[in-house]
Amino acid sequence: MSVLAVIEHDRGTIATASLGVLTAARNLAAQMGTSLEAVTVGSNADALASVAGQYGATVVHQAHHDALTDFGPEAWGEAVAQVVRATSPQVVIGTGTERGHEVIAQVAARLDLPASMNCTEFDSSFNGTQPLRVVRARWGGSLLEQAEVDATIKLVTLANHTVDAVEAPTSASNTVHNVNLDSSVMHSFVQDRVERVAGVTLATAPVVVSGGRGVGSAEAFAPLEELAGLLGGVVGCSRAVTNNGWRNHTDQVGQTGTRIAPDIYIACGISGAIQHWVGAMASKNILAINTDKEANIVTKAGYAVIGDLHKIVPAISEEIRRRRG
């Protein structure tokens, strides 16, 4: 009887999404009158037991195997599945990230259990005996679904950024599980890794100047680059742009691109289709530059300038330079 939080980490460094998961799992456990437990995969994550304890875990299950030195979706899934089998939690919560979804899906496949990804809410009257009612994000968050997970062990992931991390220290005890991993799960380990170069990324930039189909060509992004440079930001784009080969997909904002949350999002020549909007809606401020005052992005943005981006964007850069002298 427990709620089990699956801790995501990278070679022993905890993923921040895990803290929201621990918090949500603790709240659910409290409402069910049961305890929060956590699982870490690989002995390089053993030190994370103290973090789990900081967030209220009473037991931390540590899955050990010599092969568990780096991420491998199938081996991680099998390791967590074995801990789940051994401990029979009522609910298992993973992170709503690429790795988190993948591990929970692997656990679900291995135990032949249902799994509900990207949950934003759990039924506040859930006591552990009935099916678990959840609200989950579809269409990358453009639509929500009320769903029911009907199984003895409920597997879910928590949509990222839906629960803030709140500490509630306890003293956690550790239990080591020496898991059995056969050759079938050994193929999908990370074999090699090229570290990312540090710098501002689309996901973390304070200013994003984005262009859509209205920009018209790859070359016509130069004024957007210039404005982004003046503001210490980066350039983003819509899918119409990547589809035309004007910019790399790494610049795409949206459901199948990057989710951004800058201080200001400047959207130039972008109509604001729902799949684009879900990637941009967490921006603190949005300025739309569009010839069409009825465009969806214009009606949803806090600020707008109506007109031709090819004239407006250079004029803004010009004005910035003028004021800076």
Place this chain on the structure above:
Amino acid sequence: MNILVCVKRVPAPGARINITDDGQAVDTAFLGFTVSPHEECAVEQAVQLVEKHGGEVTVLTLGPAEAEEQLRTAVSVGAAKAVLVPITESDWDPQRTAQAIASVITDLENANGKYDLVLFGNESADSCGYQVGIRVALKLGRPMVNGAKGLDIEGSVAKVRRESDAGQEIYMLPLPSAVGVKEGINLPRYPTMKGRLASKKVDVTRTESTGSVGGLKMIQLQRPPERVSNTQILGTGPEAASAVVDLLEELGVFK
């Protein structure tokens, strides 16, 4: 090199997604249909791999009879064969979907030999369950990695590249294997004249399949709270530049 790609027919909404009155489905009265961008890229990647290594691409979908349209679109950009697993009721849950797809693939492989690769999208466009491919791969007993931003064949190994917060990860999966593809891995081509003709002529194979009902039940769809904004129009044309920079100063992004 024979490759199977699984695609799912979904509506293509524009500015907003409307729900039917009973809350059971997306209102598709005025909508076209498509597949997820991830799946479009999976088809393109498969076509590029057979162009390089020989063989052919088969596309498979589980869905209503109308999903033939998405199969034909895949043929128009280079797939050779198309398989429809028809369902009559509303959608199937992920466990049932995976079971049905895995059993059809097993039958196809028993008849025609193994697919070197089975490709999926990272997640479907509508339901975003992140699981059907992983479930199918396990049932077929082949290694599977999701989230591929690069996929090459090196001898008898599929080399998969994916992005993480830390950097680029490389996975080496012995064939036959399964891979979930993410948009950005390539730039899908547009259909050619020849492709369009082929897509009209191709015979879509219909293969019935069943699967037992799983434990995830959709109760109802709902729209997230909408952000209502009283848009402040800063001006029209380049004359608005000064008002824009005032705003940037006020927000503290321009110092």
